[in-house]
Amino acid sequence: MLVSQQQKLQDEIHELVGRHGRSRAALMPVLQELQQTYSSVSDFAMQVVADEIGIHPAEVYGVVSFYAFLHHEPRGRFQVRLCQTISCDLAGKSRVARQLENELGITFGETTADGRFSLEWASCLGMCDQGPALLVNERVYTKVTPDQVHAVLDDCRKVFGAHAAQPVHA
Amino acid sequence: MNPMNSKKTPLTFDTIEPGTGLAAALKKSRADIIGEVAASNLRGRGGAGFPTGTKWNLAAAAGVREGGTKYVVCNADEGEPGTFKDRVLLLDYADLVFEGMTIAARAIGATKGILYLRGEYVYMRPHLDGVLDRRRKAGQLGADILGTAGFTFDIEIRMGAGAYVCGEETALIESLEGHRGEPRNRPPFPVNTGFMGQPTVVNNVETLASVAAILSKGAAWFKTFGTEKSAGFKLFSVSGDCDEPGVYEFPLGITVAELLQKVGGPNAKAVQIGGASGHCVPASGFGRKLAFEDIATGGSIIVFAPGRDMLHVAKNFMEFFVEESCGQCTPCRAGNAVLLEGIEKLERGACSTAYLQELLALSETMQLASKCGLGQSSPNAFVSIVTHFQDEILGRAASVAAQ
Numbered sequence: 001m002l003v004s005q006q007q008k009l010q011d012e013i014h015e016l017v018g019r020h021g022r023s024r025a026a027l028m029p030v031l032q033e034l035q036q037t038y039s040s041v042s043d044f045a046m047q048v049v050a051d052e053i054g055i056h057p058a059e060v061y062g063v064v065s066f067y068a069f070l071h072h073e074p075r076g077r078f079q080v081r082l083c084q085t086i087s088c089d090l091a092g093k094s095r096v097a098r099q100l101e102n103e104l105g106i107t108f109g110e111t112t113a114d115g116r117f118s119l120e121w122a123s124c125l126g127m128c129d130q131g132p133a134l135l136v137n138e139r140v141y142t143k144v145t146p147d148q149v150h151a152v153l154d155d156c157r158k159v160f161g162a163h164a165a166q167p168v169h170a
Numbered sequence: 171m172n173p174m175n176s177k178k179t180p181l182t183f184d185t186i187e188p189g190t191g192l193a194a195a196l197k198k199s200r201a202d203i204i205g206e207v208a209a210s211n212l213r214g215r216g217g218a219g220f221p222t223g224t225k226w227n228l229a230a231a232a233g234v235r236e237g238g239t240k241y242v243v244c245n246a247d248e249g250e251p252g253t254f255k256d257r258v259l260l261l262d263y264a265d266l267v268f269e270g271m272t273i274a275a276r277a278i279g280a281t282k283g284i285l286y287l288r289g290e291y292v293y294m295r296p297h298l299d300g301v302l303d304r305r306r307k308a309g310q311l312g313a314d315i316l317g318t319a320g321f322t323f324d325i326e327i328r329m330g331a332g333a334y335v336c337g338e339e340t341a342l343i344e345s346l347e348g349h350r351g352e353p354r355n356r357p358p359f360p361v362n363t364g365f366m367g368q369p370t371v372v373n374n375v376e377t378l379a380s381v382a383a384i385l386s387k388g389a390a391w392f393k394t395f396g397t398e399k400s401a402g403f404k405l406f407s408v409s410g411d412c413d414e415p416g417v418y419e420f421p422l423g424i425t426v427a428e429l430l431q432k433v434g435g436p437n438a439k440a441v442q443i444g445g446a447s448g449h450c451v452p453a454s455g456f457g458r459k460l461a462f463e464d465i466a467t468g469g470s471i472i473v474f475a476p477g478r479d480m481l482h483v484a485k486n487f488m489e490f491f492v493e494e495s496c497g498q499c500t501p502c503r504a505g506n507a508v509l510l511e512g513i514e515k516l517e518r519g520a521c522s523t524a525y526l527q528e529l530l531a532l533s534e535t536m537q538l539a540s541k542c543g544l545g546q547s548s549p550n551a552f553v554s555i556v557t558h559f560q561d562e563i564l565g566r567a568a569s570v571a572a573q
Contacts, residue, residue: 025366027348032329053348066350066496068332069289085251086446086486087409087472123334123490124251125290128409128472129176129416138292 001044010048012037017052027053027063031070039079039118040071068123076111076118078156080104081135085124088131091143096132099146103153116160117153176258178416178433182395182403183379188265191382192310195273196318203277204230207381210389211401216245216337216374217444217468218543222381225371228361229278232369240280241370242271242323243360244378247288247342249334250445251490252470255405256375258417260287260294263379264301268325270378272310273385274371275323283325284365286342289332298327334494338542339372341496352498353542374468376405397423400461404469408433410442411475420460427456435473440480440558445470446487447547450480452558480559481566484552485513491548502545505536509552519566526564530556 001009016033020026030049034041041049041064050057064070082088082097101107104117111118127133130142134152141152195203208223234240244267248256259267271283287294302325305311313322333351335341340354343365364370373381380402384392395403400422406429409415413434420429426443430436440452443460444467451458451465458464474483491506512529515521533549540546556563 024348025346028331028345029328032331062350063348066333067289067330070331084486085490086442086483087252087415089486090410090472090474090478122290122332123494124249124253126248126254126257126288128252128254128407131409135290140293 001042006044009045013045013048013052017049022053024053024055027055027060031060031064035070039075039077040073042074043072046072074111074115076116078116078136079118079120080153081120081122081125082108083123083125083127083131083133083135084121085128087128088125088133091131092145093132095146096134096144096149099149103149117156176254176416177262178408178414179418179420181263181405181419183259183263183266183383186266186383186386188269188382189310191266191385192269192272192316195276195385196316196321200230200277200279203273203385206389207277207384210384210392211399212377212380212384212392213400213462214374215376215380215404215468217250217466219462219466222373222377225361225373226274226277228359229280229369229371232362234369235367238366238368239282240275240278240368241365242274242278242280242283243339243342243346243365243370243372244271244283244285244375245337245339245342245372246291246375247286247330247337248291248375249288249337249494250447250468250470251487252407252409252442252445252472253468254407254409255417255469257291257294259375259379259405260291260298264298265305266379266382267375268301268305268311270373270381271325272315272323273381274373274378276318276321278369278371280369280371281322281324283323284346285325285327286330286336286346287327288330288336292329295327295329302327333496334490335496335542335544338544341542342372343370350496352496353544355541376469395421397421397459397461397463399463404460406460406469406471408471408473410471410473411435411438411478412473423459423461425457425459426451426465429460429471430456430473433471433473435475437476438473439476439478440474442472442474442483442551443467443470444550445472446490446551447543449550450483450554450558454558479562480555481513481516481563484555484563485510485517487551488513488548491544495544495548499539499541499545501536501539502541502548505532505540505545506548508532509549513552516563517566521564523564526556 016030020029046060047057050060125133132144134141204226212222213219315321336345336351338353341351345351360370393401406418488510495502497503
């Protein structure tokens with residue numbers, strides 16, 4: 001990471017911690033915002049957060065590694081999560097899973113080489129009456145069929161190109 | 171508001187005018203509010219069924235440590251597989267939920283409220299923030315609420331991050347405090363030593379909405395629904411093999427067969443009640459009641475059609491628990507993994523009856539020795555499926571296993 005980028009991240013974390021409160025209870029909201037902006041929480045970011053809050057970086061790593069929605073390793077800008085739990089399973093999630101792998105050229109747990117998409121399993125998304133359910137960043141898709149998978153991913157691809165440098169929140 | 175139309179029956183919550191419950195509560199003394207909730211026999215709607223009035227009484231009596239305050243936490247970490255009633259409540263009845271939190275705050279003397287919203291429900295955040303803003307502007311949150319001098323209370327939303335175990339109240343509090351979501355030893359209970367070491371009431375979303383209804387219409391009205399030991403109406407999240415999956419309201423005490431009739435699944439082979447941590451009930455048990463005195467449930471109902479492979483169902487649940495165990499205590503961390511291996515053995519048709527008995531003994535150990543409800547209940551589905559469908563899961567041919 002460039003020194004200028006490090007400085008920018010440091011400033012950002014300083015602002016985040018200032019906003020959420022310089023206490024341990026602020027750790028989750030701070031990490032969640034970093035995750036949202038950068039799609040993962042890097043070693044460097046964890047060190048800075050630890051220094052700001054006044055705890056050991058191992059404590060921060062312990063938290064990041066515990067939660068399924070916080071990532072230590074770099075992830076794609078779009079996190080595609082398919083619900084694997086029983087109701088979506090009964091509704092046919094396996095074929096949707098297969099087609100997601102086909103369209104993205106990766107298997108579950110991997111990130112595309114261009115850094116755009118990560119594919120993951122999710123535990124129950126709370127859409128059990130409308131499965132199979134898919135959560136792409138903050139957007140939820142229900143009753144997904146294999147033939148819709150391409151369109152869902154294409155929707156995501158629209159934000160790349162001219163706006164590729166912007167963080168993705170949608 | 172709710173783009174995903176999941177409601178299949180009219181809800182009693184539709185008949186509750188928002189604001190009436192809080193207005194009624196503010197006319198009462200604190201003891202009388204708790205008295206009304208206790209008199210209604212309301213029990214926790216998350217599944218455990220702890221009497222809400224008792225919980226509030228304990229929190230009201232608990233002392234605050236210096237410089238702090240009591241807290242009301244709404245547990246919106248709805249992670250139990252097959253449960254989605256809170257999604258409907260938060261999208262369509264958020265006012266009742268926040269009203270219930272405000273009533274709880276008044277009753278126990280809390281000044282801060284936290285809605286712990288599961289990470290998977292992040293798309294609800296703008297809506298809920300909007301409702302909170304509106305309530306602040308209407309004087310229903312903030313200082314001197316609705317003109318009641320000295321009654322200050324506000325609610326903050328905090329997001330979960332994809333951990334099922336955080337639905338356990340002490341794990342939820344750990345998460346709020348910025349730690350891994352590992353359950354604490356109990357006692358001390360959160361009503362004494364909760365968030366930041368202060369007295370904290372943690373209630374389910376539906377419990378809090380029910381509180382607003384009870385204060386609005388009275389404990390006697392609430393008890394006209396349900397059975398003697400299980401007062402009130404309850405939301406059920408119905409999914410799986412039925413004609414009309416969705417959220418239903420029924421009085422507690424309805425039988426499984428009656429429920430199946432209403433949701434369009436009368437020919438079901440089995441029903442999973444209470445989600446992955448619940449029990450699998452075969453057709454012979456469809457006469458049983460959904461109530462605290464028979465089958466207690468948070469309302470998750472998953473219907474299985476005659477053709478379903480029950481071992482596949484057991485495997486799906488066990489994979490879930492292997493993934494979601496926090497790993498803190500050995501019976502749960504190691505036990506779930508061993509049970510999953512056992513299920514894979516059964517799948518290959520390579521499991522002896524003696525080994526199956528060992529797995530059942532291990533299940534009992536986990537139920538007794540695990541630290542929190544996750545490990546204590548994770549073997550339930552496996553045990554009930556093995557018990558009721560033994561002829562289906564033993565001696566499977568390789569061709570069945572390959573499917």
